């Protein structure tokens with residue numbers, strides 16, 4: 466111990482007896498950690514004001530303790546290992562064992578005290594995006610308060626003046642720390658449980674990474690060329706489905722912390738945006754949508770009545786965002802006759818298969834040698850074959866008879882007889898046969914012809 470540490474220790478001892486009655490509350494709240502990437506359905510709150518918890522896709526909600534009337538949380542910023550999908554692990558930075566971090570849930574009118582411990586190798590801060598709070602609690606390192614040095618714990622404390630859909634993320638070395646996965650949802654439930662009630666309330670954050678196949682750590686200086694498009698740092702086919710009981714009122718909350726916009730499209734329904742990170746949208750200001758653009762640094766919540774049974778795709782409508790790691794420099798070979806070249810290559814490399822001359826759909830069912838720690842660009846199997854998807858894609862599964870609180874996967878929907886697209890087996894018109902020499906060549910033809 467140096468002289469200063471001794472003095473500090475002495476002062477601490479002198480204060481200890483006077484503050485003994487309070488020591489229980491002077492301790493930090495426990496910093497819970499969650500080691501699974503599976504969706505953890507939070508229980509109904511056992512203390513504090515009641516609310517209907519959100520279900521964070523492939524995530525969880527942070528436990529708290531009540532200290533008098535203050536709800537106390539403990540976030541730990543730290544390196545984490547996130548299973549993005551089976552077969553792909555990423556070494557990220559996150560909170561309490563996961564990226565994205567745990568969802569913070571509280572109720573309008575409550576006062577929260579959030580301890581933030583920094584276990585990163587550099588300073589950090591936490592900005593509470595969308596919340597109305599004192600300037601000094603806003604979490605912009607160097608502006609609101611000094612950044613939190615490695616090894617230190619800072620305390621944020623403020624009143625929740627309104628309900629809504631918010632998020633948290635660092636505002637210190639922001640580009641690096643968000644490229645490494647530091648973000649989480651902050652949901653403030655209405656004080657009045659009769660205000661905008663829903664039966665199921667799903668939430669996820671859009672995050673993008675640039676992780677080369679076979680590597681584990683994102684490139685943090687990437688600005689445009691991301692290759693992993695994630696919901697809560699998960700990619701299809703391992704983003705959990707949104708399981709819904711027929712007739713439920715459903716809310717889906719989505720925040721965008723990538724560097725580009727994402728038009729989120731849900732099949733089977735029209736719906737209305739009912740909330741942004743600015744607050745609730747008055748009924749008179751809503752209009753029907755089937756795709757909603759989530760701008761950069763923004764959040765949207767939409768609602769619908771789940772009256773249509775089925776398996777309904779939900780995905781980003783930028784088609785390269787429903788793919789996993791891919792080469793971005795692929796030339797287009799559609800219509801190209803690579804027969805001659807294929808023959809030459811196959812003399813050197815047995816089993817060589819040219820790709821992409823009839824599109825890229827064959828990649829969904831093709832077995833290819835992949836480097837360790839990556840998954841195919843287009844993958845996932847449905848009841849009728851490969852889905853040829855990746856990245857920001859999941860399925861809303863609406864079924865009859867799903868019990869409240871049950872979010873387990875009910876399997877694939879069975880289309881009732883007469884309600885599924887069928888093959889025409891009668892005579893075909895002449896023009897339906899493809900005889901164009903420009904598009905007729907397929908990889909399989911090459912294999913057959915050798």
Ligand SMILES: [Cu+2]
Pocket residue numbers: 694726727728781782783786857
């Ligand atoms: Cu997108």
